[in-house]
Amino acid sequence: MISAYFIHLGIMFGMYALLTLSLNLTVGYxxxxxxxxxxxFGIGAYVTAILSPHMPLAISIPLAVILAAAAGTLLALPCGKLRGDYLAxxxxxxxxxxxxIARNWISLTRGALGIAGIQRMGSNTMIVVSLLALVLVVYLILKWFVSTPTGRVLQAVRDDEVAAATLGKDVFKHKILCLAISAGIAGLAGAFYAHYITFIDPSVFSINELILLLSMLIVGGLASLEGSILGALILVLLPEPLRFIGFPSSLVGPMRAMIFALLLLLIVLYKPRGLLGKVDLE
Amino acid sequence: MSVAVQLIMNGLIIGSIYALVATGFSLIYNVTKFVHFAHGSVVAFAAYIFYLLIKLGLGLPLSIILTIIIASIFGAVIDWIVYRPLRKRKASAAVLLIASIGLMILLNSAILAVAGADVKSIPITNPVFDVWGARITQLQVIIIAMVFLLLIGLYFFMKHTKLGKAMRATADNNAVAQTVGINPQKMYTYVFMIGSGLAGVAGILVGLEQNLFPEMGTSMIIKGFTGAVIGGMSSVPGSVAGSLFVGLVENIGIWWLPSGYKDAIAFALLFVFLLFKPKGMFGGKS
Structure with missing residues (x-):
């Protein structure tokens, strides 16, 4: 029972670490x-949840990643020219x-009822081990990627877009690449979520989840991959004591959201670089 | 035919509430130059305060006045606690936006924790009229009249009073306004009080016309913000026109789409305008 609880925490941590690492690529780098x-994340979860009854997971999960990356590209195409708060x-x-769309395209997504009975990926132990291994792999790949010439162009785009363009770098193409990679990783996290929880509904697109990701990212610090992992770990563990204090379950959800929002505000107000951040949020 | 009239009426009524939200929002945006996304949560906060005061038996007139006062003080407190330290640090507009989204979630969750997830409604007597085959309630007539009186009053306040002129000066050019002795911090406080007071009125009207639920603030800011973007964020009359447009489009749109898509229509409008016409319908090129 206790080990099941820790395995669940491990899976949650792995999922959020993937999301925060990939978000750091777009926001931080x-x-x-x-x-x-x-x-x-939601697109990845929905794609594999809808497709997996008709094909093996070995096909539906990669398709989830590809479609999420395609959505990232699609979003980057019109948004590539926007900056700062307009882009946000x-x-x-x-x-x-x-x-x-998830709420209303009922014939595809079953609307607010959500999709239940999604195929499990395997035993929880297998999921936690493969997920944590995946976090390590993604971390190492991103660590390598940001030091490659392409990765350095991304950081140049962040620091001075005009200067990067003046040096002949195709800023727009790099932005698309960055969003596609980042979206693909988020889609993979979504696929793991769907095949672990075995149920998804439109709340995966909720703005509360978005705030949670931003808190993890900013607590850990921008442009620091170690920071993202640390941020995900801290914020997954932080609200856990609420479970044991014995609040009524109707209060636990809102209290969690309040903790995340408050933490985000405090960090933005008093420690804008987070724990390990290398650049400021702009 | 009567269905068309009804949909247009519904659009104008809800659109005028959005206009109130959008006006407060774009006033704040123009003077402070950042997107105060928690503005919708101030509307929700006011609606719940109003509900509470009515439940306490304070009566309609006193509850309305107290709600507006509390909402406007609340707005000033938000500015003082959250935004002022960030401005002092010269944080960018994007950082202020992130802070305001955090604040919105904090307020929404606080409302959910205190008031519960159940939908609440404020009971009032509300006779129904028949206008060209459409059903309009007395409250809806009051809503439209009140919103337009308020907006006209606001227009004269901004154009002809000393404080209104000082606010517009801060909005136009903060540095020059300071050299002629206008204290920008004071203007920020005033604009948050006025904007949040308008949000208070919107909260009361929404509370009476629709139901109260903890997430209502998110929906209000999306509609109000979309209206402001469509009308051009720097123009208050534009925001009003944009909000009426949002109200009309989402109500007429459900002729073709299932009613669940009502919100999606506003988001799609917002997305399209941010991408292709960020200065709004009447604005020039970005």
Whole structure:
């Protein structure tokens, strides 16, 4: 029983670590304030949940990743020219639109009822081991990627977009690449979520989840991959004591959201670089 | 035919409430130059305060006045606690936006924790009229009249009073306004009080016309913000026109789409305008 609880925490941590790492690529390294990240997670979860009854997971999960990455590309195409708060608002609009579609395209998504009975990926132990291994792999790949010439162009785009363009770098293409990679990883996290929880509904697109991701990212610090892992770990563990204090269950949800929102506010107000951050949020 | 009249009426009624939200929002945006996304949660907060005061038996007139006062003080407190320290640090508009989204979630969750998830409604007597085959309630007539009186009053306040002119000066050019002795911090406090007071009125009207639920603030800011963006964020009359447009489009849109898509229509409008016409319907190129 206790080990089952820790396995669950491990899976939650792994999922959020994947999401925060990939969000850091867009927000921290490329400087794109992307509030559509949770939508890619939702798209990944929905794609594999809808497809998996008709095909093996070995096909439906990669398809989930590809479609999430395609959605990222699609979002980057019109939004590539926007900056700062306008980009944030347009991508936030994208999250809302995805949530609306999930709620209303009932023949495909079963609307607010959600999709139940999704195929399990395997035993929980197998899920936690593969997920944590995946976090390590993604961490190492991203660590390598940001030091490659392409990765350095992304950081140049963040620091000075005009200068990067002056040096002949195709800023727009790099932004698309960054969003596609980041969205693909988020889609993979979504696929794990769907095949672990075995139920999804439109609340995966909720703005509360988005705030949770932003808190993890900013607590850990921008442009620090270690920070993202640390941020995910801290915020997954932080609300756990609420479970044991014995609040009525109707209060636990809102209290969790309040803790995350308050933490985000405090960090933005008093420690804008987070724990391990290398750049400021702009 | 009567269905069309009804849909247009419904659109105008809800659109005028959105206009109130959008006006407060764009006033704040123009003077402070950042997106105060928690503005919708101030509307929700006011609606719940109003509900509470009515339940306490304070009567309609006193509850209305107290709600507006509490909402406007609440707005000033938000500015003082959250936004002022960020401005002092010269944080960018994007950071202020993130803070305001955090604040919105904090307020929504606080309402959910205190008031519960169940939908609440405020009982009032509300006779129904027949206008060109459409059913309009007395409250809806009052809503439209009140919103337009308020907006006209606001227009004269901004155009002809000293304080209104000082606010517009801060909005136009903060540095120059300071050199002629206008204290920007004071203007920020005033604009948050006025904007949140308008949000208070919107909260009361929404509370009476529709039901109260903890997430209502998110929906209100999306509609109000969309209206403001469509009308051009720097123009208050534009925000009003944009909000009426949002109300009309989402109500007429459900002729073709299932009513669940009502919100999606507003998001799609927002997305399209942010991408292609960020200065609004009447604005020039970005």
């Amino acid at each position: 490329t400087g794109l304030l992307n509030l559509g990240h949770i939508a890619f 608002l347009a991508t936030l609009g994208f999250t809302f639109i995805c949530g609306s």
